[in-house]
Amino acid sequence: MNESRFPVKPFRxxxxxxxxxxxxxxxxxxxxFPIPGEIIIPMSQHIGKPCAPxxxxxxxxxxxxxxxxxxxxxxxxxxxxxxxxxxKIASVKMPNGSKCDAVFIESDGLRxxxxxxxxxxxxxxxxxxxxxxxxGAVGLGGAGFPTHVKINVTPDKADTLIINAAECExxxxxxxxxxxxxxxxxxxxxxxxxxxxxxxxxxIGVEENKPDAIAQLTDIAESKTYDPDxxxxxxxxxxxxxxxxxxxxxxxxxxxxxxAGKLPLDAGCVVMxxxxxxxxxxxxxxxIPLISKRITVDGTAVSKPCNLLxxxxxxxxxxxxxxxxxxxxxxxxxxxxMGTAISDTSLPVLKQNNAILAFGEDEASLPEETDCxxxxxxxxxxxxxxxxxxxxxxxxxxxFEALEKLQVANCIECGCCTYNCPANRYITQQMRIAKAIxxxxxxx
Amino acid sequence: xxxxxxxxSPHIRGIKTTRSIMGxxxxxxxxxxMAGMVYFGFRALLIVxxxxxxxxxxxxxxxxxxxxxxxxxxxxxxxxxxxxxxxxPPGCGILFAVFGAVAAxxxxxxxxxxxxxxxxxxxxxxxxxxxxxxxxMSVWTNTSFMTDAVTSATPLAAGSGAYHYFDLFIGNTGGxxxxxxxxxxxxxxxxxxxxxxxxxxxxxxxxGGAAVMSLFCGQDMLFELMSxxxxxGAVFMATDYSTSPxxxxxxxxxxxxxxxxxxxxxxxxxxxxxxxxxxxxxNIIAPQLDSLFVPKxxxxxxxxxx
Numbered sequence: 201m202n203e204s205r206f207p208v209k210p211f212r213x214x215x216x217x218x219x220x221x222x223x224x225x226x227x228x229x230x231x232x233f234p235i236p237g238e239i240i241i242p243m244s245q246h247i248g249k250p251c252a253p254x255x256x257x258x259x260x261x262x263x264x265x266x267x268x269x270x271x272x273x274x275x276x277x278x279x280x281x282x283x284x285x286x287x288k289i290a291s292v293k294m295p296n297g298s299k300c301d302a303v304f305i306e307s308d309g310l311r312x313x314x315x316x317x318x319x320x321x322x323x324x325x326x327x328x329x330x331x332x333x334x335x336g337a338v339g340l341g342g343a344g345f346p347t348h349v350k351i352n353v354t355p356d357k358a359d360t361l362i363i364n365a366a367e368c369e370x371x372x373x374x375x376x377x378x379x380x381x382x383x384x385x386x387x388x389x390x391x392x393x394x395x396x397x398x399x400x401x402x403x404i405g406v407e408e409n410k411p412d413a414i415a416q417l418t419d420i421a422e423s424k425t426y427d428p429d430x431x432x433x434x435x436x437x438x439x440x441x442x443x444x445x446x447x448x449x450x451x452x453x454x455x456x457x458x459x460a461g462k463l464p465l466d467a468g469c470v471v472m473x474x475x476x477x478x479x480x481x482x483x484x485x486x487x488i489p490l491i492s493k494r495i496t497v498d499g500t501a502v503s504k505p506c507n508l509l510x511x512x513x514x515x516x517x518x519x520x521x522x523x524x525x526x527x528x529x530x531x532x533x534x535x536x537x538m539g540t541a542i543s544d545t546s547l548p549v550l551k552q553n554n555a556i557l558a559f560g561e562d563e564a565s566l567p568e569e570t571d572c573x574x575x576x577x578x579x580x581x582x583x584x585x586x587x588x589x590x591x592x593x594x595x596x597x598x599x600f601e602a603l604e605k606l607q608v609a610n611c612i613e614c615g616c617c618t619y620n621c622p623a624n625r626y627i628t629q630q631m632r633i634a635k636a637i638x639x640x641x642x643x644x
Numbered sequence: 645x646x647x648x649x650x651x652x653s654p655h656i657r658g659i660k661t662t663r664s665i666m667g668x669x670x671x672x673x674x675x676x677x678m679a680g681m682v683y684f685g686f687r688a689l690l691i692v693x694x695x696x697x698x699x700x701x702x703x704x705x706x707x708x709x710x711x712x713x714x715x716x717x718x719x720x721x722x723x724x725x726x727x728x729x730x731x732x733p734p735g736c737g738i739l740f741a742v743f744g745a746v747a748a749x750x751x752x753x754x755x756x757x758x759x760x761x762x763x764x765x766x767x768x769x770x771x772x773x774x775x776x777x778x779x780x781m782s783v784w785t786n787t788s789f790m791t792d793a794v795t796s797a798t799p800l801a802a803g804s805g806a807y808h809y810f811d812l813f814i815g816n817t818g819g820x821x822x823x824x825x826x827x828x829x830x831x832x833x834x835x836x837x838x839x840x841x842x843x844x845x846x847x848x849x850x851x852g853g854a855a856v857m858s859l860f861c862g863q864d865m866l867f868e869l870m871s872x873x874x875x876x877g878a879v880f881m882a883t884d885y886s887t888s889p890x891x892x893x894x895x896x897x898x899x900x901x902x903x904x905x906x907x908x909x910x911x912x913x914x915x916x917x918x919x920x921x922x923x924x925x926x927n928i929i930a931p932q933l934d935s936l937f938v939p940k941x942x943x944x945x946x947x948x949x950x
Contacts (some may be wrong), residue, residue: 214942216667217658447942462944530649541650563656564649570718573662573760574905576890589890590934615654617907622660623760629652 205401206433210452215581216440217616219370219537221409225496230381230507233522235311237625239282239513240291240548241267242302246338247345248274253303259286262314263511267303267338276338278551280305281491281511283312295514295533295540295547305513317487328396335483336490336551341375341444341473342534344552347480350470355398358470362453363390363404365413365474366437366444369535372555374494377507378475379406379413382482386419386474389481390432402432403453404474409439441537444615448472448583460610465606475554476625490551495519499557501528508548517545519556529564532557537615566626578617578627586612588617588627594635603638611635661865662759668839672832673726673880679815679825684734688821691741692729698745699725706754712887720759724748727767727880729758730822731873731920732774740778744770764927765887768877770922775917799871800916822933833879842883845892850878850906857907874906877919887927893937894930901926 244250250302251268255261260316261280268278292302320331329348337347337379341364363386367375379386390402406414414436421432435445437452447458449471456467464471479490493512498505503524510519520528533547534555549556578588587606594602608631617627680688703721707714715721728748732741748770756762798818801806807817815825822828836842851869858868869875882888882902889898905922909915 217656219656255888451942457943457945460853460941462943503860513805528648530655532655536653536655538653539655540653541648541655543648543650545648559655566649566651570662570713571715571759573665573720573885574890575665575885577660579890585939586941587938588888606938608945610941610943618654619656619658620660621657622662622665624657624661626652628654632652 205430206403207435207453207455207485210405210435210437211455212438213440213443213448213452213583214585215583215616216442216448217537217581217619219578219619221439221440222370222498223373223409224371225498225505225507226376226410226461228506230377230494230509233508233510233514233519235282235307235309236511236514236518237279237307237516238287239305239307239511240292240302240515240546241278241280241305241513242294242548242550243268243278244294244298244300245278245344245512245551246276246348247343248272248276250300250575251275251278253289253301255286257286257288257304261286261305262316263311264317265314266489266490267305274346276348277334277336277489279336279489279491281513282307283310284308292547293544296541297583310504311511313488317489318538319487322392322396322483322484325396328392329635331484332480334489335480337476337480337483338478338490338551338553339473340476340493340552342538342552342554344550347472347476350472351393351397353397353465353584355400358465358468359400360454360469360470361390361393361397361399361402362449362464362469363402363474363477364444364446364449364471365404365406365410365417366449367410368407368439368441368444369537369539369555371498371557372496372535373489374496374507375474376410376413377494378478379410379417382478383416383420385478385481385485386417387426387432388485389477390421391426392481392484393477399470400431404432404434405437405443405449405453406434407439407443408436441619442583442612442616445583445612445614446611460607478578481591493553494550495549495553496555497523497557498555499525499528499532499559500563501525501558501560512551513548515546515548516542516556519549520545520558525558527560528558528560530559532559537619538613569625570623572623572625575622577620579621581616581620583614583616584612586611588631591634592627595630595637598637600638603634608634608638662718662720665841666723668836668841669723669880670719670726672835672839672841673730673822675828675831676730676822676825677726677878679828680730680734680821681825683815684821688734690737691732691734691738691821694727694738694741695729695732696722696744699728699749702746702749703754706750707758710754712758715759718759721749721753723765725751728770731767731771731820731876731881733819734821745775760886762886763931765881765884765923768791768881768923768927772917772920772924775915775920779871798916799867800910807867807871809866809870809924812867817871819871820873820876823873826870826875829875829879834922836879836883842879843892843895845895846883846888846899846902847878849896850864850882850903851875853900853903854907855903857904861907861911863907863911868907868910872910872916873919877906877923878902881919882926887930889930889933889937889940891934891937893939894933897933897937898926898930901929927932930937
């Protein structure tokens with residue numbers, strides 16, 4: 201209503217990297233993955249306290265039945281994605297190296313939905329938060345932060361809801377497909393949150409390399425019928441990695457700066473991934489909890505790149521086999537800039553997974569480091585305006601005072617410094633080490 | 645099951661490498677080499693070839709002697725060699741050029757640890773070593789086909805008014821092999837900017853600092869900017885990665901400092917080496933400039949936007 205409610209164009213984010221797009225799969229309809237023979241459901245698929253299984257070996261479970269929960273506030277329940285029998289509960293090693301329990305379920309091949317599935321009844325804020333919690337929703341963009349915790353804010357604390365559809369990582373198109381295939385879900389989610397949670401405005405940030413998605417969302421958001429008070433805006437973002445990083449996105453959409461070490465809430469914003477939002481809207485309509493996930497399967501070692509709708513818990517090796525992966529040398533969970541390389545393909549697809557990428561020999565081989573030429577590209581490309589070159593020097597001489605002063609803790613590990621380094625130095629990795637040794641020194 | 649490679653993210657790299665950057669600098673130097681050949685004949689080309697070959701060979705041998713990884717083929721030594729060749733007088737002796745290249749690579753660069761570690765610009769420092777050690781730097785033979793082959797004064801020695809601006813612009817004057825042609829240097833400068841090899845801050849601050857200072861000292865500004873090694877130094881030597889600051893503010897101060905000191909030496913000094921000494925002095929201050937101007941990380945700005 202006042203004209204300064206939305207920015208006309210996004211604000212410029214410092215640094216970044218011009219990464220190749222490789223969005224080969226953006227124009228292909230999502231393929232539904234066949235029901236897997238066995239699924240593995242780890243108890244830790246969110247940030248926060250891991251769940252404890254509430255089923256026992258030998259139990260019969262339905263698809264959508266809750267199989268694990270925990271009473272902690274920052275946590276999210278987990279549901280079975282197939283119908284079948286609980287075969288065992290055993291420890292698995294997660295991609296990040298930590299260990300947690302997992303429920304192994306042998307599928308009966310029917311994927312029978314649980315008879316307990318009910319449509320959630322929403323009358324108040326509390327109802328909505330409870331429903332989101334029961335749905336098992338976590339940040340589906342990759343972080344996996346429980347959504348009901350994130351969204352639980354009052355309008356005086358956060359006036360702006362930012363929907364993250366930047367999808368700045370190369371290869372990944374799962375959010376793009378979500379927009380094209382489920383734009384009405386997304387919009388009903390937007391209006392539900394506006395109405396019930398009381399946000400003043402919603403900004404949907406999409407990188408401009410997805411013109412079809414922008415057009416489709418804008419059609420609905422700009423229409424006087426659906427958005428008479430002009431509370432929703434689709435903002436076309438510059439295509440530049442890491443545009444979708446939370447702090448960068450908030451700045452691009454609102455020019456607000458999240459203070460160092462603080463949360464988006466401190467800038468009056470809540471940021472939510474677009475697939476998460478779409479899922480919530482779908483849950484409110486169907487009552488089916490988070491049991492399937494769209495993932496992009498691509499990479500040079502994949503012969504049939506596509507977007508797949510897979511039951512959560514499907515082993516990665518089944519997915520790769522389905523997409524015709526030939527002799528992969530490196531397999532990533534997530535995108536090539538921030539994804540995790542895995543050593544074991546028996547690991548399952550997790551809630552917050554959005555891509556499985558498999559690469560051949562050429563891409564997998566590690567480039568040889570040469571001497572730093574002091575060119576400053578790491579500094580220029582750092583979206584957090586840090587000084588990687590000096591941070592690494594300080595870390596090498598264990599100068600904790602300098603590390604503190606250089607604010608290494610603010611590094612978001614986006615990988616731009618390493619990507620842009622002409623000497624092929626493993627800068628991001630050394631930044632992680634610098635962060636870790638500073639943390640350790642404080643604990644002592 | 646075949647073995648999978650596991651490494652820390654990111655898993656992809658940009659296409660720029662040290663070698664490709666140095667290759668770009670070499671390409672940017674081509675117009676200067678050609679101008680040198682046009683105005684000073686094949687002898688100029690020979691000198692550049694000698695310094696380049698010597699520089700690469702010295703780098704190669706130094707790395708072997710120091711038992712370090714071989715860096716002779718990353719083209720950085722070749723860049724130093726070509727730049728050194730271009731800032732030597734066309735009439736200098738071959739051994740003189742060889743000595744300069746050995747000093748640049750072995751003493752100024754490798755003894756401090758090689759690429760990225762040296763605090764002083766190798767070519768620039770080598771020129772100063774040559775100037776102080778020998779008399780060869782002041783032999784200015786003008787062998788251009790456009791003028792008669794006579795020993796002629798450089799514009800700076802002759803003073804303002806001895807040359808037309810146009811001659812200065814195209815480089816038809818006495819001087820060092822690659823320094824005389826303003827247009828050749830500008831072509832190289834534009835190429836470096838387009839390829840994003842250098843930021844324009846240092847050259848512009850250098851030129852700006854020199855321009856203001858020359859006006860202040862009552863000199864002919866255009867003449868000062870287009871003569872001597874000022875432009876070549878601003879574009880190709882002051883922008884050397886290892887010896888210039890990284891931060892934007894540091895670069896501005898560095899460039900202005902170079903320009904001002906150049907003019908001070910030209911107006912009040914006795915040696916004809918304003919640019920070289922100015923760059924060397926600022927090289928020494930560069931690390932201090934970087935620690936003086938540390939940019940505020942995102943989120944720690946004093947005034948947060950509302």
